[in-house]
Amino acid sequence: MRESHIITIAGAGSARVPALVGTLVNYKERFPLSKIIFYDIDNERMGLMEDYDRLVLKCFYPECEVVFTTDEDEAYRETDFVFCQMRVGKTAMRSLDEKIPLRYGLVGQETCGPGGFAYGMRSLGAMKHMVEKVRSYSKDTWILNYTNPAAIVALGLDKMFPEDRRILNLCDQPFSLMKSYAKILGVPQEKLRARYFGLNHFGWFTELKDTDGNDHFDTLRTYLRDHDFQPFNAEQRSKSWLDTYVRVNKYMKFIDEYIPTTYLQYYMFPEEIAAESDPAYTRADESRDSREKEVFEVCAKAKGRDSMEGLEMLTNSVFGNLMVEVAESIAYDLNREFIVLVRNDGIIGNFEPDAIVEVAGTIGKDGAKGYPFGDISPYYKGLMEGQYAYELLTVEAFLEQDYTKALKALILNRSVVDPSKAKAVLDDLMEANRDYWTLK
Template identity: 85%
Template sequence: MRKQHVITISGAGSARVPALVGTLVNYKERFPLSKIIFYDIDKDRMGLMEAYNRLVLKCRYPKCQVVFTTDEEEAYRNTDFIFCQMRVGKTSMRSLDEKIPLRYGLVGQETCGPGGFAYGMRSLGAMKQMVEKVRSYSKDTWILNYTNPAAIVALGLDRMFPDDKHILNLCDQPFSLMKSYSKILEVPQERLRARYFGLNHFGWFTELKDTDGKDYFNALRSYLKNHDFKPFNAEQRSKSWLDTYVRVNKYMKLLDEYIPTTYMQYYMFPEEIVAESDPNYTRAEESRDSREKDVFDICARAVGKDNMDGLDMLTNSVFGNLMVEVAESIAYDLNNEFIVMVKNRGIIDNFEPEAIIEVAGTIGKEGAMGYPYGTIKPFYKGLMEGQYAYELLTVEAFMEEDYTKALMALTLNRTVVDPSKAKAVLDDLMAANKDYWILR
């Protein structure tokens, strides 16, 4: 049997946690655990799911010790892996991130544009504090960071902790897209291998083959130009998410060389997205009233029960699988293939060496290693240079509390461009976030 581990789920008040618990149960032979520590600063929200999480683990993983805590020392002192998924400011701040930009005719989205900037500034402060606390106890604990916006957080952590080799930043969007491609092509996901480059939420697939070398890329391109693109779990997605995928079709009819990540829609079609947005009801409320409500309703049914009769075990085949498979690959030095976030340093030979890029690669006991990509073409390089400059200026604005750099960052962002709008939205976001970050 493989060595057992202790993990901490940091941000255990997330509605994603019950499904993550289900995934941990399903993977207990591959990634066995002796203890799971659930940690959150919001005891009440974490408590909404505690009965369910305890019940699932009691019934399906009885040998695994379970701890719920709001104490940082208990959460971080003796743990091997931290699965980190903070949402600083919770849904109320996400709602403002999405609504404030819409006042100025700008994209209101939680990871892209001005909303992503504000969220990133909040996340950087919380992540800095967390890493410092964890490292006060252990230099070797792996921090698997799922906190968004991953591009800004990854770059910021690299700048603040340049010598820390046990922080790994993750995003499930490429993993999810590969699952959707698998369904379209009718090829098992584990047999597909991609060539990919970009920044997080800002990249392109450039090859897709199976493990036997059969090329599926042109077949997939053709499909996406002539059929509506739907995620593998379309029946579980809201209309706004389905629209996100369909815009890949629109992009492909204009620029069909490579296949973009779905987040490119915000940078390519911002006016269209703003026109379709409801300034009073954004994805924050949509998520609260659908996915979160469903999770909390299921969890409430676990209160007082001592068995799983009539109660489904939630799982997540994207977020949960990715987190656990990455931990497994590190723990047992498997060097399995993923699309990874790594410092460039020549992987893309004509791009900024210090940038945190996203490429195909492997993960093992030494962390993530990206496959060499080579040279990227001027169109993609130009787009990435502007986006990277935005990300870097955002990180520097946070670290230096520099208003001018924040204004420059937003002006560079393709969803904004107009410096007068950048200033107006920045001032509003700064006022709304005064309890989380300041600029001078």
């Protein structure tokens, strides 16, 4: 029997949490828990799912103690892992992140472009506070951060806590893509091994082999160049999500040597995407009216029940599996392969050493380690240098409350470029976010 652990779920008001609970149940033999602490500053929202979460754990994990709290000291005082997934400002601010840029014909997206900038500025303040609070109790607690936008948050945390080796930033997009590739190829995901480089939401797969030594990269590259890309769970995805996969095919009609992450669409086709977007109804609204609504409806059925009979068991084979498998790999020093976010330090030989790059690597008791990649060619280096400059200036704008650096960041962003639009959208975002961040 493996040693059991205590975890804190920070941001337990997220609609993803009930599915994470289901994953924790499914992994109870691999990653056993003695206690789960659910923490959120919004007790009302967390309460919408509490009955369901408690019922699932009572029925399938009775040996695990369960605590729900809005007290951050209780949440962080004694825990081995913090599973962090904050959405600072909740859906209301996400909606503004997406809608304000569209006023100026700019991409309205929660992690990319001006919306990602605004969300990143909010996330950095909350994450700084959380890390300081956790560290006031323990230097050994692992912080597994899933808070977006991961690129900005990871770089900001590295600048603020450069010696802290127990903060691990995560993104499920490469994990999800590998799952989709496995379905296309008819190969089990656990057998696939990738070579990959980039920045978060800004990267490329360059190799894909299986553990038997078979090379699948050319087969997959040809397929994605010549066919519309469908995710493994296409039947569960909304149209806007399916559109992001289709544009992989469009990009590869131009350049097909590597396979891009789906988020590159926002930087390659920003005007087209902005023109297609409905400024009155964005993905925040879509998520609220579909996934969140469905989760809350399932959870509401748990009220007053003593059994799960006739009640759906929610799980998440991407977000939930990734977070639990990462924790398992750390806890038992498994050194399993993942796509990881790490400080470059020569991993990509001709790129900024202080950048947080996204590459294939392993995770074990000492955290994430990226595999050496080598040098990258001028096209990819140029794209990444521009994006990294945007990320760095955003972090510096937050730390120094510097308006000019924020403006420079947005001008550098491929989804903006135009200085007049950059200033207009920055001023609007600053006004909308005045309760979360300020610039001088």
